Amino acid sequence: MGVAYSVGEVDHLYTFFVQWSPEMYTKSNKKHREPHYIIREKHQKHYLVVERNKAAVGKIISGPVKPTAKNWEIITVKEPKRRLSLSSEDSELEEPEYRKEVEDDLIVLDDHSQLLDDDYHLKMLAAHMPARTQGCPWQLVYSTAVHGSSLKTLYRNMVGLDSPVLLVIKDMHNKVFGAFSSDPFRVSTSCYGTGETFLFSFNPKFQAYRWSGENSYFVSGDLESLQIGGGGGGFGLWLDADLYHGSSFSCPTFRNASLSTLEDFIVQDLEVWTVHN
Structure with a gap:
């Protein structure tokens, strides 16, 4: 059974999306729509379903999911921040290698x-x-x-x-x-x-x-x-x-x-x- 977010939690998540993808979630955008969030059992690993080539546009889920559109992909919740922090040259690095590079400083x-x-x-x-x-x-x-x-x-x-x-x-x-x-x-x-x-x-x-x-x-x-x-x-x-x-x-x-x-x-x-x- 799904667990709904409170209004405060939804506002917090919405603020997150605005910060990471303002071109998609701003009042001036005529295509602006309120995002929809779904979260299941809290002890499971959560994923983010996002549109390809976007840092954070979509909904949070847990468990397996099969998006029908080919322009969507599933990534971990931490992945958007990692992608934005990397330069275009480093975007092909896997997360463990990136962490190791930081820790070596x-x-x-x-x-x-x-x-x-x-x-x-x-x-x-x-x-x-x-x-x-x-x-x-x-x-x-x-x-x-x-x-x-x-x-x-x-x-x-x-x-x-x-x-x-x-x-x-x-x-x-x-x-x-x-x-x-x-x-x-x-x-x-x-x-x-x-x-x-x-x-x-x-x-x-x-x-x-x-x-x-x-x-x-x-x-x-x-x-x-x-x-x-x-x-x-x-x-x-x-x-x-x-x-x-x-x-x-x-x-x-x-x-x-x-x-x-x-x-x-x-x-x-x-x-x-x-x-x-």
Whole structure:
């Protein structure tokens, strides 16, 4: 038995089609028709029936289907976005090859890192960076090994910066974790940042914790501590004024697990990188 979409869901899908194929779904088009959507059991794999040579025109279905017209084809729901992202030369690539090409990209560091010492670290982080940072070299703006352990120095080194930063920490258990912040760290009276901000951990496998949308407690800081994520009685990542003691709790902002082995940890080394404009 089919399950009908709610009005809100239909509006959402219609907006999707307008974004991907405005020439087919605009008010100025005299041939404009309200699209029809059919979806069956939610656990089945969904497909999109589209007109050939169009990115996303048609209806969502699940299960086998036999369109009668020869100018229609069945593709996965993810396929339209992939097609639009590829150039005409790359349009013949299969999706697994395309994904592999993206995953092979690495973050380019202008300086040596004592914490990101593995291509695996750089590859995993690169796959989660926002598009505006792709292809940009990263420079070291603060390191406890170079500048000592001081939150004040960290803030001072970021004065005048207007670019995202990557905070990387290694604790006394040799666990590597940290945060990507859409804005450089600074003393503030309220939270700042955007939904690009996320937490990550190599503990032991890579895990990224993106914005949940539940609140906007991205980053805040004063002379006593730096906090990233919050709202549930604990911070996703917290560091003291000496950048020596830290803690990591599950928080609503990112719905993360503790980034370290223990919720309270001691910092062994810390680095902050920024995009080199």
